[in-house]
Amino acid sequence: MSTPSKPAASPPSGPGFDADFRARLHELFVWRRDVRRFRGDPVAPGLIEELLADATLAPSVGYSQPWRFVLVETAERRAAVLENFRRSNRQALSAYAGERAKLYASLKLAGLVEAPVHLAVFCEENTAVGDGLGRQTMPETLRYSVVMAVYTLWLAARAHGLGVGWISILDAEEARRSLDVPVDWSLVAYLCIGYPEAEHAEPELARAGWEQRQDPAMSILKR
């Protein structure tokens, strides 16, 4: 009797993703929005923690995992952030003139009052985790890792029907002090999270006439 030859060991393989999943993932990218108009109803208990656990699956330089999440819950701290936003936004408005200033003033750029969940996301700049690997020449990749955690949470939230709005019109250092976190934590994002009033495939800034979608082909070069 001949002995059948042993098959070569296959390399480890993960779950396959099919065309149906890819089509839905594309829809998720299309329908994710930066939401500023929230319904007031609360987010189901435990869901934010589930989203935060997903966020920590993001890539990080040297496996540094430098994301630090701060759930902002007290009325005092939320009021401080709202005042920070309002002042920063008044200054931002003063950079525009004429029709553009009018349009800017008409935009709703944050949902800080309505959103049931406020989440500040920081980068721990001096973390020992990862032992500095991969970030000697481009140290900014530490903050980029936190950005990817934010975006992971954003996509997972949208898959649950939740909207996320990223507020960047803030004095970051003042926000850090308002939230009483260590000085070596830098603010990457301040997020409002809640159920959106409505869902759109087009960004609010496009619908409002502020800016239009650029042709993707124009952003690709070959070298």
Next chain:
Amino acid sequence: MSTPSKPAASPPSGPGFDADFRARLHELFVWRRDVRRFRGDPVAPGLIEELLADATLAPSVGYSQPWRFVLVETAERRAAVLENFRRSNRQALSAYAGERAKLYASLKLAGLVEAPVHLAVFCEENTAVGDGLGRQTMPETLRYSVVMAVYTLWLAARAHGLGVGWISILDAEEARRSLDVPVDWSLVAYLCIGYPEAEHAEPELARAGWEQRQDPAMSILKR
């Protein structure tokens, strides 16, 4: 005959995502890897363009869409980037000593030689698109927008069975010059793309014993 009362107009709603999709999305987050070990076979024609189109669905501050993608195709430019990486990596190694240096030297930190596709991703710092909205106080959000485009492409690639590796051990300004792009484009990421030799749920740096996964609960505070 009584006239039936007209129902109130419903707000626009997008596609719903179900529990099955959410479970697969979670798997995608788990099985996405930073890949450094590629098979040599080419990527199907048109697929990179499809991934790049998805990337441009990423969020961007003020709808600035500042991502610029450079497909690096010539042997000369690839060799320049490889030399840039090797020099930067030798310098990085010199920061470690003893067993840690030995472990660092044993790590495979890039797949620049094997990967069929090289993609450099830049941020156009002075773009007029978006008219500066949302980035007066935190101008770094322009680069963060590019990071989210990179991560969108990364997730879409993985859903197609493709691996992406992000090389951050580079002199960014030298890479910009090697690729002959405008001075106001800053390098955000240099990506290797191709089919992975094997698939893993655990990062290579964890499997190699460089760093371990941190407890997600430790990164959450309430304020």
